Amino acid sequence: MILVSGCLCGINCKYDGGNNLNEKVLKLLQEGKAIPVCPEQLGGQETPRVAHEIIEGDGALVLDGKARVKGTDENDDVTGEFIKGAIETLKIAKAIDAKVAILKARSPSCGKGIIYDGTFNGGKKPGNGVAAELLLRNGIKVYTxxxxxxxxxxxxL
Structure with a gap:
């Protein structure tokens, strides 16, 4: 079974209430090969919600307690929710015996290799999102x- 970002299946769980439908990912779901998740919703965030980015680091540093996930308001710290969502996502991955995941590129939860840089101006930096990092640490291969x-x-496939 493949774990996939829910927004890629057309589920309106993106921060702005929309989705990032990808027909190839949706087809995997329709064929019964994939299970959709949204780490941000699993962490307790509402949809729609304020956009968040990882400040001064990446998902690895968030998991290690050295970086934070915040919104444009300095007081909007959702690090705990992002970590909770990553843990819940990993629980689902283990429950379905997922060996691979297809996640949303550049997301502070799901991004792999490159994420938004924390300036909220569209800039990017090397790193993984919080959920992607936790999945990788647990031997699950992540693609975007x-x-x-x-x-x-x-x-x-």
Whole structure:
């Protein structure tokens, strides 16, 4: 079974209340090969919600207690919710015996390799989102929707 970001399946769980529908990911769900999750909702966040970014680090540093997840308001610290969502996402991955995940690129929860840089101006920096980092630490291979060709090639689906 494949764990996938719910927004990629057309579920309106994106911070602004919309989604990031990707037809290839939706097809995996429709074929019964995927289970959708939204780490931010699993952490207790509402939809819609304020956009958040990781400040002074990435998901690895958040999990290690050295970086924070905040909104544009300095007092809007949701680090705890992001960690909770990552843990709940990992629980689901283990429950379905997921070996791979397809997550939303650049997201502070789901991004892999590159995430938004914490300035809220569209800049990017190297790193993983909080949930992606926790999945990787637990041996789950993570792809983004931008790596679907590689995903299908490596997983023979």
């Amino acid at each position: 929707e931008e790596e679907l060709e590689k995903f299908f090639e490596e997983n023979r």
